[in-house]
Amino acid sequence: MANTLKITPLADRVIISPDDAEEKTASGIIIPDTAKEKPQKGTIVAIGSGKPEEPLTVKVGDTVLYGKYSGTDIDIKGDAYLIMRESDIFAII
Numbered sequence: 001m002a003n004t005l006k007i008t009p010l011a012d013r014v015i016i017s018p019d020d021a022e023e024k025t026a027s028g029i030i031i032p033d034t035a036k037e038k039p040q041k042g043t044i045v046a047i048g049s050g051k052p053e054e055p056l057t058v059k060v061g062d063t064v065l066y067g068k069y070s071g072t073d074i075d076i077k078g079d080a081y082l083i084m085r086e087s088d089i090f091a092i093i
Helices: none
Strands: 013-018 041-047 063-066 072-076 079-085 089-092
Touching: none
Parallel strands: none
Antiparallel strands: 013 041, 013 079, 041 063, 063 089, 072 079
């Protein structure tokens, strides 16, 4: 599987590009930057090789749901990403 980044996570780790935070509520109210919630959905842009006893079930390009405080924020060439273990991912959507 080809990674879209020049970085490859180790073992069961994945790199996720988080979706942008919501700009408006369903009723059209604009949310200020200070009140925006951290996104819990994103797209996988790179995956590790997995563990021998546990192959990875996600692939590059999958849209996933993860915990609000899961992963570690990283910055690669000015873009924000999250790196986390596959076990921190709740679902593929």
